[in-house]
Amino acid sequence: MHYHRVAHLNRQEVRIDEITIHSFEMGVYLVEVVFDSRKGFIVDDNNRPQQFHSVEEVKQALTECVVRQAFLVHQSAYDEMCGGPEKVDNTLSIAVHFGRSVD
Template sequence: MHYHRLAHLNRQEVRIDELTIHSFEMGVYLVEVVFDSRKGFIVDDDNRPQQFQSVEQVKQALTECVVRQGFLVHQSAYDEMCGGPEKVDNTLCVAVHLGRNGD
């Protein structure tokens, strides 16, 4: 599995093809990027997924690079109810602008 570090991504010459912010319970956000034809999560110095506390924190961490397209993705855990229909895909995917404009 590939991974990326903020120090290598947040540079003016870097062009990220796609960035996905995965939103989880308790205000945890993990970031997955496609850069240099490699898809992987941003990791910390211990090679663990870098945790962010908000979308704004992700934006602030990536102000120098160009992000061609970005998305915020969230899957709700509250779609199952007793006696309700079978679980369906309830993924919410919203386009977001991050980094410098890739146009």
Template sequence: MPHHRLAHLNHQDVRIDELTVHSYEMGLYLVEADFDGRKGFIVNDDNQPQRFHSVEQVKQSLSDCTVREAWLVHQSAYDEMCGGPEKTDNTLKLPICFKH
């Protein structure tokens, strides 16, 4: 599976076509980048997904590169309650501004 490292992405000559910040519970964010025709998660030195604690931390970590389009994506688990209606797609997708 393709992946990216912050050290390779955060340069002035890098242009990320699309960045997706996946929001999870308890302030955990994982980031997926579409760069150079490869879409993959940003990983740390141990090849584990790089964890971020806020959207602002993501922005700061990628402050030198150009991000063409960015999204914050969150899926709520509240529709999984017993006896409720069948699960529907409750994905929330919001644009993020990366302009400096």
């Protein structure tokens, strides 16, 4: 599995194809990046997924690079009810604008 570090991505010459910001309960955000044909999560110095606490924090961490497209993705667990209908895909995906984006 590939992984990326903020220090390697946050440079002016870097062009990121796609960013997916995964939103989890308790205000935790993990970031998956497609860069240089490699898809992987941003990791910290211990090679663990780096946790962010807001979309704005992700944007601030990646101010120098150019982002082609970005999305905030959230899957709700609240549709799991006893005796309810079979679970359906309730993924919410919202486009996110980065300051240095391109079409």
